[in-house]
Amino acid sequence: MTARNRIDVHQHVVPPFWAEALPAHGGDPSGWSSPTWSPESALAFMDSLEIQTGVLSLTAPGVQGWNGVAKREMARKVNEYVAGLVAKWPTRFGNFATLPLPDVDGTLAEIDHAYDTLQADGVVLLSNYGGVYLGDAAFEPVWAALDRRHAVVFIHPAKPGIDVLPGMPGPLLDYPFDTTRTALQLVLNGVIARYPNVRIILSHAGGFLPYTAYRFAELTPGVRNDVPDRDGLLDLLRGFYFDTALSSPSALPSLTAFARPDRVLYGSDFPYAPPSVSTSFTKAQDAYGALEADRHTAINHTNALPLFPRLANLVR
Template sequence: MVIDAHHHIIPKCVVDSIRKGDPRFEAEIQVKDQQEWIVHRQGYAYPLFDKFYDIKAKQQDLENANLDAVVLSPAPPMFYYWKDAETGADLARIINDGTAEMIGQNSQVFQGMATVSMQDPLAAVKELERVRSLYNIRAVEIGTSIEGVNLDAPEFTPFFEACDSLGFTLFLHPYYVGDKSGLSNYYFTNLIGNPLDTAKAAGSLIFGGVLDRFPNLKVMLAHGGGYFPYQIGRFNKGFQERKESRTCKEEPSSYLNRFYFDTLTFHPQALEFLVKLAGADHVVLGSDYPFDMGTLKPMDLVTSCDFSNDVIEKITDKSIRSLFI
């Protein structure tokens, strides 16, 4: 099978609520040049393609891309970490129920991840327990930081304990709704900011001792791991030379096998390097569908690389099954 592990959804129930003006979502739908857009109060806007929420549109695109199955993950603007804890927990439940509804329409094609209210880690744990019990969802997508707080902060310990004990795969995805300081021009908020956020998140889990404390935790990183896999030697150098970086049990490169990386590097040589560094059993097919910084045909990059059939099978099927199915 060919499975896309990085494939976004905005559940139809969420779209319907935004259309009706539900203030909790802090967004509205506008029409520009005959295309609907979701415009968030903080300023972030993106086209509201029907393929976000319409199962027929998704299935048609899967057929066009020769994909057999996908793992649905909420679009990052759906995190809502900036809301109060109670509202955040309510929105996470709504989004997860909507994702589960799409999965239920064709569970042979759709698997899924949950979202949780990380501004209240204890509520996040309860939601993990709920989706595992009710829907058998075994993966959760969270931001690479939580409103500027890095993932090694002590308040997130109960969440990681639950992921470790319940066997949840953790998918780290950068998110932003408004602008980022110093990255206003040229879409640098995404082009530079997102890979940087991912590297910072991976480093926080390593140097902050999170991976030492929770040995069963599996972590998938978006966008080829950002800058992290390509600067792992620099992490090692810091560990060797700087006292303030000698905070994990082993040198940072020894933790590479705790991470999984999607294929979204957009360059064959970059993807070939990633597979050589991390191993094909730690690289998974990803599209970032349907955002413009993703691809509708993620297999094109994989087949353009000098990979054996065995490596391609691991990337498109076996590695993904070890995480989600």
């Protein structure tokens, strides 16, 4: 490895048993296909872009196609599979545990197992579950449990409850919108204020959030009387972390102008973004001259260390 030593907070795992079973459980409603993946291919990709560690997450649709006990069992199987990868390559992989939402009871049990037994680095949540977004009151017990754990929560977009436009699968167009939608709801419904110990990472530079944050902050107090004022809303919106996956170069000016300097993290979106695409965006990010060298170092590496104590002790 070289000195760049990136920590990739947006890297996906494709467990073979999950990919094989997915078509019989509704497939991916967003219209995207599961790429070929193996731990070895992930490591080769990581070496090509000077990524020391990839924190692995199951992408949308996660385990949404399973029902009842089968959903809980598939989430558990995925989490134990990823924990095995971390045990084998502790400095190279991390584990964002999959949760069987909207099954709240099953999710609370899986949070306990993920942290107490598997020593997960955090959890991955989808932006919505069957059209129910993360700021909904139904998920309040989940946020309370995650707050007690001081959890790192990686929010990945899912297909919103609208039809996919022909020739425009969800990851191409709809995913940034859905990230923005759930993030704003989390702020306006008070979840962020009630559970300050949770550290939330938004995918893909937060969708449209950095670009539209002032619009939200200026307009919302005029239509709701249960939210902070403009500056209070901006402070809450800046409380998120943002990864850079698929977000260079045109998104970086908005992202770095809005986000706190210590809240921007490197992301590749491998393997759902093919290696050539991840490489193109990473090279554009590295070439972004508006940031000093120390800001690039922070994005690539040091901003992630406070979120992941295990990695901070292993990766310098």
